[in-house]
Amino acid sequence: xxxxxxxxxxxxxxxxxxxxxxxxxxxxxxxxxxxxxxxxxxxxxxxxxxxxxxxxxxxxxxxxxxxxxxxxxxxxxxxxxxxxxxxxxxxxxxxxxxxxxxxxxxxxxxxxx
Amino acid sequence: xxxxxxxxxxxxxxxxxxxxxxxxxxxxxxxxxxxxxxxxxxxxxxxxxxxxxxxxxxxxxxxxxxxxxxxxxxxxxxxxxxxxxxxxxxxxxxxxxxxxxxxxxxxxxxxx
Numbered sequence: 001x002x003x004x005x006x007x008x009x010x011x012x013x014x015x016x017x018x019x020x021x022x023x024x025x026x027x028x029x030x031x032x033x034x035x036x037x038x039x040x041x042x043x044x045x046x047x048x049x050x051x052x053x054x055x056x057x058x059x060x061x062x063x064x065x066x067x068x069x070x071x072x073x074x075x076x077x078x079x080x081x082x083x084x085x086x087x088x089x090x091x092x093x094x095x096x097x098x099x100x101x102x103x104x105x106x107x108x109x110x111x112x113x
Numbered sequence: 114x115x116x117x118x119x120x121x122x123x124x125x126x127x128x129x130x131x132x133x134x135x136x137x138x139x140x141x142x143x144x145x146x147x148x149x150x151x152x153x154x155x156x157x158x159x160x161x162x163x164x165x166x167x168x169x170x171x172x173x174x175x176x177x178x179x180x181x182x183x184x185x186x187x188x189x190x191x192x193x194x195x196x197x198x199x200x201x202x203x204x205x206x207x208x209x210x211x212x213x214x215x216x217x218x219x220x221x222x223x224x225x
Binding site (some may be wrong): 004006009020023031032033035042043044046047050093095096097098100101102103104105106 | 146148153154155156157158161163168169171172196201203204209210211212213214216218
């Protein structure tokens with residue numbers, strides 16, 4: 001079975017600094033996709049970034065980038081120039097071709113002014 | 114563009130009562146799913162559907178029923194609510210299970 005592990009329940013970062021959120025996963029599939037979702041206090045789930053497993057190049061979206069290490073099954077999220085609006089719960093997720101979607105337990109990010 | 118509309122936003126039930134959580138999407142997505150979110154456990158898949166007339170169980174299906182009569186709608190039914198079903202429920206839709214999922218705003222359900 002596929003699993004997604006986020007080992008950091010809480011993280012904090014100073015405004016304008018950089019923070020990295022960790023995620024590891026386990027899957028026997030060769031074709032899968034990885035995601036980072038953000039959940040602010042409003043409860044809305046918002047896609048931050050997406051990575052196809054077959055692509056070696058790390059995905060980037062403005063201040064957000066990932067470090068995808070396929071052999072190590074690691075998928076960390078780096079947030080540069082952190083802003084107060086980045087404060088939220090962040091979930092790592094894996095989608096496979098078996099029509100199932102798996103989420104980690106989340107990392108609560110606090111941004112300190 | 115409404116996206117994924119989930120109702121109600123809040124609900125309190127008594128043990129043993131039944132109810133249906135509604136979910137509708139207007140993006141013509143084939144894949145729809147229901148999750149429950151509990152503290153410290155992330156989101157867990159309850160049921161999913163890959164198209165009208167096709168549903169399947171996820172990780173935590175017990176106590177919940179679903180049906181998919183149209184592409185747009187994917188209701189979740191609790192036949193006899195239990196306190197263990199107190200949770201926040203999310204409906205999501207996407208073109209497939211490995212593409213971006215669009216989420217509804219969630220339903221906070223309390224069973225007393």
